[in-house]
Amino acid sequence: MFGSGYPKFRNDRGVPEICIGVREFNCIGVSPPHDHPHIYLNMREADSILCPYCGTRFRFDPRLTPFDADPPDSVFTDHNVA
Incomplete structure (x- = not known):
């Protein structure tokens, strides 16, 4: 979690649904x-x-942590944030 304090998610694959743990x-x-x-x-x-x-x-999935998603590459980490 960076910047706003909330995890960021992206949809580079263009899937209709992403499961997340938050x-x-x-x-x-x-x-x-x-x-x-x-x-x-x-x-x-x-x-x-x-x-x-x-x-x-x-979609919320309680089996996932705040840093997990399905598909897994949907979690976005901004490496440019100071």
């Missing part, structure tokens, strides 16, 4: 420089949420 996170769309605004999403008690920018559905 309910609060940022969606960035795809990897920079083609990313959309990094937006905060909060599922609250719901099991899934749709990103209003890219249409990716994120």
Whole structure:
């Protein structure tokens, strides 16, 4: 988790759904420089949420940690953050 304190997820593969281990996170769309605004999403008690920018559905999976996703390369780590 960097910057905002919430994990960031991307959808470089263009899959319709990404399973994640958190309910609060940022969606960035795809990897920079083609990313959309990094937006905060909060599922609250719901099991899934749709990103209003890219249409990716994120589904909460309690078996995953906050640093895991399915597909695994959907977790975004910004190495440029100081």
